[in-house]
Amino acid sequence: MDEARSAVRAARRSDLHALTDLRLHFLGEAAHADARLRLMPDARDRTEHALPVWMGQADRVLLVGLDPAHDPQGPGADNAAPVAYAMGLLGAVPPVLAAQHVGEILEVHVDPAHRGKGLGDALVAILGEALIGRGAQVLRAAVPSTHEFARARLERAGFAPLQLELERSLDAG
Amino acid sequence: MAATFASWLQDPARLVVVAEEGGRMVVGFAAGVVLQGNGWQIPARLGRITDAYVARPRRRLGIARRLAGRLLDLLYEKGVGTVRLAAAVQNEGALAFWQSMGWSDLETVLERAVPVEGRDPEA
Numbered sequence: 701m702d703e704a705r706s707a708v709r710a711a712r713r714s715d716l717h718a719l720t721d722l723r724l725h726f727l728g729e730a731a732h733a734d735a736r737l738r739l740m741p742d743a744r745d746r747t748e749h750a751l752p753v754w755m756g757q758a759d760r761v762l763l764v765g766l767d768p769a770h771d772p773q774g775p776g777a778d779n780a781a782p783v784a785y786a787m788g789l790l791g792a793v794p795p796v797l798a799a800q801h802v803g804e805i806l807e808v809h810v811d812p813a814h815r816g817k818g819l820g821d822a823l824v825a826i827l828g829e830a831l832i833g834r835g836a837q838v839l840r841a842a843v844p845s846t847h848e849f850a851r852a853r854l855e856r857a858g859f860a861p862l863q864l865e866l867e868r869s870l871d872a873g
Numbered sequence: 874m875a876a877t878f879a880s881w882l883q884d885p886a887r888l889v890v891v892a893e894e895g896g897r898m899v900v901g902f903a904a905g906v907v908l909q910g911n912g913w914q915i916p917a918r919l920g921r922i923t924d925a926y927v928a929r930p931r932r933r934l935g936i937a938r939r940l941a942g943r944l945l946d947l948l949y950e951k952g953v954g955t956v957r958l959a960a961a962v963q964n965e966g967a968l969a970f971w972q973s974m975g976w977s978d979l980e981t982v983l984e985r986a987v988p989v990e991g992r993d994p995e996a
Contacts (some may be wrong), residue, residue: 703973727914736955736979743913803987832987839985845978859983863959864968866976870920871954 703768704818708826711762711785716751718781719764722746726785726809733846736867759790761830765810765819784810786823788817790834803828808850824857883902888951890943892927892936903940907951920945920953941974 711719711828712847730737740746754760765784792801797841805827826849828839843850851861879886881904892901904924910917922963923946927936948956960967 730914737914740910740913740915740917746912776995780908814904828985837987840982840983842980845981851981851983852984852986853875859985861962861981862984863961863982864978865957865959865982866968866971867955867979868976869955870949870976873905 803831
């Protein structure tokens with residue numbers, strides 16, 4: 701875990717191209733597992749426009765993970781392309797009952813070729829710490845119900861199921 | 874709470890339906906909202922049921938089913954093709970109700986409490 705933690709850093713402008721590819725892969729995996737999470741046709745354009753904005757928002761945390769096998773202090777480390785990322789957001793919900801600062805873990809993705817090295821666990825841990833540092837009173841994360849690995853990763857980090865998000869199509873009658 | 878309801882009634886994206894008894898007493902209500910998609914994964918017009926409640930003495934009379942059905946009709950009239958809602962994992966009755974009306978699991982929301990000493994005191 702220590703090696704993986706040292707491979708995680710805040711996202712930079714120079715990561716934008718790799719981040720776009722990683723995010724499209726993340727969304728594509730969810731769509732592949734559940735057709736209801738299909739991508740919209742302009743998902744790439746929207747992501748390319750959104751990422752630079754998100755990077756500048758104080759209530760949003762965007763982290764990247766590098767290959768833990770590479771020395772983070774070694775030559776070329778500054779130019780190493782991210783192989784994983786995580787994004788979180790600090791929000792205030794619910795509006796009707798007691799206001800609560802919720803740290804939302806929105807997205808965590810590790811390139812398939814770099815799984816099993818602890819990067820996902822390290823990203824969840826560091827993202828949680830960053831959101832708590834910004835004032836989160838509770839952490840929440842939504843994962844596709846078909847993604848057992850994502851749920852297991854969160855449960856290893858101390859998360860427990862709270863709600864189910866249900867969906868129904870009206871077009872089907 | 875009254876102010877919240879009042880703002881919902883003024884908001885064209887919001888829908889509120891009530892169940893009346895004898896034309897005088899409201900014994901249940903359901904509320905929904907039409908949301909815009911995020912451009913990458915959520916339908917362009919997504920319906921969300923935010924509230925559904927029936928007074929305890931009037932439960933098991935089919936009121937919730939009629940409220941939900943009316944709300945879905947109104948969402949459909951607003952061009953919504955997909956409707957989502959959240960239900961607590963411990964609320965087995967609610968989950969069974971919505972599943973019996975055609976809803977199925979999409980995502981699981983997990984939570985982790987934050988110890989008070991871990992928080993930013995300035996936040």
